Amino acid sequence: xxxxxxxxxxxxxxxAKPAGPACNLNCTYCFYLHKExxxxxxxxxxxxxxxxxxxxxxxxxxxxxxxxxxxxxxxEPTLCGLEYFYKIVALERKYMGNKIIQNxxxxxxxxxxENWCGFLKDHNFLVGLSIDGPEHLHNIxxxxxxxxxxxxxVMHAVExxxxxxxxxxxxxxxxxxxxxxxxxxxxxxxxxxxxxAIQFNACVxxxxxxxxxxxxxxxxxFPVLGDPRIKxxxxxxxxxxxxxxPDDYGQFLCDVFDEWYAHDVGRTFxxxxxxxxxxxxxxxxxxCVFDQICGKGLAIEHDGAVYSCDHFVxxxxxxxxxxxxxxxxxxxxxxxxxxxxxxxxxxxxxxxxCSYLQLCNGECPKNRFIRTPxxxxxxxxxxxxxKKYFRHIEPSIKKLADEARExxxxxxxxxxx
Numbered sequence: 001x002x003x004x005x006x007x008x009x010x011x012x013x014x015x016a017k018p019a020g021p022a023c024n025l026n027c028t029y030c031f032y033l034h035k036e037x038x039x040x041x042x043x044x045x046x047x048x049x050x051x052x053x054x055x056x057x058x059x060x061x062x063x064x065x066x067x068x069x070x071x072x073x074x075x076e077p078t079l080c081g082l083e084y085f086y087k088i089v090a091l092e093r094k095y096m097g098n099k100i101i102q103n104x105x106x107x108x109x110x111x112x113x114e115n116w117c118g119f120l121k122d123h124n125f126l127v128g129l130s131i132d133g134p135e136h137l138h139n140i141x142x143x144x145x146x147x148x149x150x151x152x153x154v155m156h157a158v159e160x161x162x163x164x165x166x167x168x169x170x171x172x173x174x175x176x177x178x179x180x181x182x183x184x185x186x187x188x189x190x191x192x193x194x195x196x197a198i199q200f201n202a203c204v205x206x207x208x209x210x211x212x213x214x215x216x217x218x219x220x221x222f223p224v225l226g227d228p229r230i231k232x233x234x235x236x237x238x239x240x241x242x243x244x245x246p247d248d249y250g251q252f253l254c255d256v257f258d259e260w261y262a263h264d265v266g267r268t269f270x271x272x273x274x275x276x277x278x279x280x281x282x283x284x285x286x287x288c289v290f291d292q293i294c295g296k297g298l299a300i301e302h303d304g305a306v307y308s309c310d311h312f313v314x315x316x317x318x319x320x321x322x323x324x325x326x327x328x329x330x331x332x333x334x335x336x337x338x339x340x341x342x343x344x345x346x347x348x349x350x351x352x353x354c355s356y357l358q359l360c361n362g363e364c365p366k367n368r369f370i371r372t373p374x375x376x377x378x379x380x381x382x383x384x385x386x387k388k389y390f391r392h393i394e395p396s397i398k399k400l401a402d403e404a405r406e407x408x409x410x411x412x413x414x415x416x417x
Contacts, residue, residue, distance in 0.1 A: 018046065018047040020075055020302035072104070131154050132173055133184065169198065200252070223371065257389070280358070280398070
């Protein structure tokens with residue numbers, strides 16, 4: 001008798017860009033604004049109703065998991081307008097069946113008003129708000145198209161989000177400037193913004209990124225670890241001036257961790273620290289850059305084109321269009337599998353022998369553009385800063401992990417007694 005082969009459960013995540021790279025701001029360090037010429041020859045950046053319908057239906061129906069998480073990002077997704085998002089939630093209801101639907105929205109906050117916040121609260125959206133610290137640091141790079149500061153508008157959004165009790169996280173882009181003021185940035189976000197959680201993302205862009213996808217760079221042209229050309233601000237640096245300095249990045253995380261460990265454990269959720277704690281306990285972390293493999297976090301553009309990752313929106317990494325192939329088939333394609341496993345297979349020996357490999361896993365492949373002391377390509381630009389950070393927090397993380405294991409064991413005993 002023939003027994004059908006049971007397909008393994010399929011769960012994946014797609015970052016949706018309903019407005020493509022369109023944005024009302026002109027942030028200095030934005031890697032996405034430069035994608036306009038790569039993505040389309042028109043100025044129509046809105047995902048059509050037909051593509052939106054197809055995406056929402058497939059995203060729900062082609063996953064076996066009971067909870068489906070939609071992530072709406074950009075560019076600036078609120079440029080699509082509030083009516084567009086009412087259409088989104090209507091389509092989600094149409095196709096959800098017995099599944100649970102969750103939505104999150106990443107925004108610069110400048111277009112949020114009472115109506116937006118009422119909608120976000122009523123439909124249980126989690127908001128990610130981009131903010132880079134106090135006014136004098138935030139306004140350095142986050143400007144409008146006309147060059148005006150945005151801090152006041154973002155803080156107005158913070159007030160509205162609190163007023164409507166909309167859960168939101170703060171996304172802080174660590175650049176060359178704010179990374180040098182760790183405690184000022186952290187305390188401002190913690191005390192004045194008061195988000196549900198905080199995530200610090202390193203701002204790193206190598207100079208060829210506008211034209212060429214990361215794996216296609218000539219790695220032998222990049223400097224060896226310790227070379228002054230790695231540092232931003234040098235005339236012949238391999239990164240743009242606004243990129244974070246690797247050692248500043250490491251010191252920022254060290255200083256903020258000390259503050260968090262002394263005062264905020266259990267009170268303030270910082271993804272960067274909770275991720276290391278989880279990984280040290282053998283649990284999957286909260287940040288994809290530290291996962292062992294890539295490939296389950298794709299991106300769909302306004303025109304239906306699906307890419308291997310949000311940071312790899314280049315023709316070389318386009319899987320296909322949703323009009324031609326299903327999302328599930330693209331996730332399971334050989335091209336995507338190769339992309340995912342290359343995160344591990346592409347590690348240099350220097351990384352494989354590192355005592356912090358379990359915590360780092362080579363970080364994001366887009367940042368692997370320097371060479372090891374033995375001139376082997378594929379080392380992460382942030383390596384020196386990450387090592388400083390992991391070394392500094394190691395004793396405290398071990399203590400937290402031990403306490404967590406003891407608590408879990410105790411709770412297990414109580415629940416079975």
